[in-house]
Every structure is written in structure tokens, then in C-alpha cells.
Amino acid sequence: MRVPFDVSMIVNMGGTKGGVGISTVTANLAYVLGGPGAQLEPIGLVDVAYGTNSTVSKLFGLDPKQPGFWDFLMGRVTGREASIYVHQIYNLRMISNGSLSPDQLSWMIGELHSAARGDPDRVGSFVLSNAQELIVSKLKPYGASVVLVDLPSPVDSAVKWAFLRLASVVNVFVKAGNTHVDEAAEVLDLISIVNAQRARDGQPQLAVYAVVNQSFPNDNTVSFLKGKGPVSKFIVLPYSPFVSDRTDRGKDIAIKYDAGKGDAFFQDWRSKIINLAKEEYQVARGAAPKKRFW
Ligand SMILES: Nc1ncnc2c1ncn2[C@@H]1O[C@H](COP(=O)(O)OP(=O)(O)OP(=O)(O)O)[C@@H](O)[C@H]1O
Numbered sequence: 001m002r003v004p005f006d007v008s009m010i011v012n013m014g015g016t017k018g019g020v021g022i023s024t025v026t027a028n029l030a031y032v033l034g035g036p037g038a039q040l041e042p043i044g045l046v047d048v049a050y051g052t053n054s055t056v057s058k059l060f061g062l063d064p065k066q067p068g069f070w071d072f073l074m075g076r077v078t079g080r081e082a083s084i085y086v087h088q089i090y091n092l093r094m095i096s097n098g099s100l101s102p103d104q105l106s107w108m109i110g111e112l113h114s115a116a117r118g119d120p121d122r123v124g125s126f127v128l129s130n131a132q133e134l135i136v137s138k139l140k141p142y143g144a145s146v147v148l149v150d151l152p153s154p155v156d157s158a159v160k161w162a163f164l165r166l167a168s169v170v171n172v173f174v175k176a177g178n179t180h181v182d183e184a185a186e187v188l189d190l191i192s193i194v195n196a197q198r199a200r201d202g203q204p205q206l207a208v209y210a211v212v213n214q215s216f217p218n219d220n221t222v223s224f225l226k227g228k229g230p231v232s233k234f235i236v237l238p239y240s241p242f243v244s245d246r247t248d249r250g251k252d253i254a255i256k257y258d259a260g261k262g263d264a265f266f267q268d269w270r271s272k273i274i275n276l277a278k279e280e281y282q283v284a285r286g287a288a289p290k291k292r293f294w
């Protein structure tokens with residue numbers, strides 16, 4: 001499908017291991033840009049997490065039974081477009097991950113690959129055109145021209161590829177002292193491949209942020225990523241028990257709490273999240289041409 005696509009996406013992704021903080025950060029960035037204090041146009045969010053109990057749904061209190069991204073992709077809903085639910089909270093317009101279990105999803109992704117006779121490019125193109133269609137039909141009508149995406153680490157690489165082709169900005173998450181060098185290198189390789197394809201098609205290069213999450217003073221996770229091709233900027237987010245307390249026990253958006261409430265690490269984390277959200281919003285807006293044809 002070749003349609004005009006003038007939405008700028010900020011994609012949040014990781015290596016292969018989960019639990020690196022992608023959803024926590026995505027939800028908090030969304031709150032900065034589309035929460036009660038924000039003065040922007042509506043901000044979109046698409047949750048691509050596996051399974052029904054996603055972090056984004058929990059943090060924003062979304063009904064996990066509503067059909068979302070995966071139901072749409074897998075054609076699992078009748079009147080496909082009409083029945084995809086857009087959650088409206090603050091100034092956010094959100095499509096949740098949907099109602100399919102991880103087991104159903106891995107089976108269906110297997111089916112997609114066999115229908116494509118094992119050709120990952122065909123699966124990628126299928127995901128790309130569906131994601132585009134979903135965003136254009138469900139989020140654009142609300143005036144959302146910047147859309148955040150929570151792309152979980154273990155997701156099929158054809159899905160990663162599709163979102164990288166559509167994105168303007170990508171945050172690559174590594175967890176300090178946890179993400180393996182090879183894992184990060186693999187994601188950066190995929191980004192380089194996508195950047196080469198984008199250059200060939202006259203599409204701007206991705207703005208790539210390496211987000212080193214849950215870092216402690218003096219840890220050296222950053223060093224292996226330094227100087228690696230497509231990374232344009234490093235963001236080091238500190239570990240703060242206040243963040244995980246709010247997120248895990250309070251099931252809440254940590255950034256809602258003013259800096260006075262947490263420890264020094266929370267204050268640092270909080271100001272970095274706010275700056276990152278504002279910077280990436282500007283980069284995404286600047287990177288979006290009026291019309292882009294695939
Ligand atoms: N800066 C931080 N300080 C302390 N804890 C954090 C921080 N960032 C994330 N966490 C915690 O790390 C855990 C994993 O976070 P999260 O669920 O966002 O990761 P994820 O990459 O989305 O994982 P999944 O693979 O499950 O989707 C959570 O318990 C969360 O509260």
C-alpha cells in the first residue's frame with residue numbers, strides 16, 4: 001500500500017530480553033506530552049505489547065478486553081476499523097495492544113510467516129501497511145500527528161522492521177549491566193539496514209537515541225554502544241526505587257509525582273524524562289515532511 005503518511009512516530013524498542021523499562025518510559029513520555037500539564041495537540045500512543053496484561057494498560061487503567069493493535073493486525077475483529085477502540089485519557093489517544101493472549105499471538109505470527117512462505121519481507125510489508133492504516137484511520141482523525149509506540153523486546157523482527165520504516169525517532173533501550181552487547185548490536189544492525197533502505201527511498205534517516213535505563217553511578221554499559229554507527233545521542237536514566245514503587249505497586253505514572261516527593265535519583269530521572277519528551281517531540285515534528293509517499 002502506498003498512501004500519504006504524515007504522522008511522526010517515536011518508537012521505543014529493545015533487544016531480545018524483556019524488562020528493560022520500555023513500557024515504563026513510554027508511558028511517562030506520553031504523560032509529559034499528552035498529560036494534564038501539556039499544551040500540545042492530541043498525542044497518539046500505540047501499545048504493541050504481547051498479552052493482555054500490558055504495562056501501558058495497567059498504568060493508564062485501560063480496559064484490557066477492548067480490541068487493539070494485535071486484533072487489527074490479525075483481522076480478529078469484525079468491521080475491523082470500526083471496532084478498534086481508541087482510549088481517550090487527558091490529551092492522549094491510545095490504541096491498546098488488544099485482547100489476544102501471548103499463545104494466540106505466537107500461533108498467529110507463525111501463520112503469517114507461513115502465509116508469506118517464510119519471506120520475512122512480506123510479513124514486514126503486511127505489518128507496515130496495517131500499522132499505517134490503523135494510525136491513519138483511528139488516530140489521525142483526532143489530530144494526533146505525533147504517535148508514541150511501545151514495541152516490546154521479544155517482538156518478531158519483521159514487526160520491528162515495519163515500525164522502523166514508519167518512525168521518525170527511535171529509542172533503543174538497554175538495561176544497565178543487563179543487556180548483552182550482541183543484543184544491542186543486533187538492533188543497531190537492523191536500524192542501519194533500515195536507514196540504508198530509507199536513504200534509497202529518499203526518506204530521512206532515523207534519529208536514534210540509546211536509552212541506558214536503570215543505571216547506577218559509574219556503571220559502564222554505555223561504553224560498548226559509544227561510537228556505534230546509527231546512535232545519535234545517549235540518555236542515561238538512573239535507577240530509582242521511587243519509579244518502580246509507583247509503577248509496580250501503585251500501578252501509576254511515576255512522573256505524575258512532583259520532584260519533591262522522591263529521592264535524588266527520582267529528581268534526576270524525572271527531569272531527564274521531561275527533557276527527552278520535549279526534545280523528541282521537536283525532532284519528530286521537525287522530521288515530518290508535509291507529505292510522505294511510500
Ligand atoms: N529507572 C527505573 N528505576 C527503577 N525501576 C525501573 C526503572 N525503569 C523501569 N523500572 C522497573 O523495571 C521493570 C521493567 O519495566 P518495564 O515493564 O517498563 O520494562 P519493559 O521493557 O517494558 O518490559 P516487558 O518486556 O515486560 O515489556 C518494572 O518493574 C519497572 O518498574
Ligand SMILES: [Mg+2]
Nearest residue numbers: 022023055152
Ligand atoms: Mg513492556
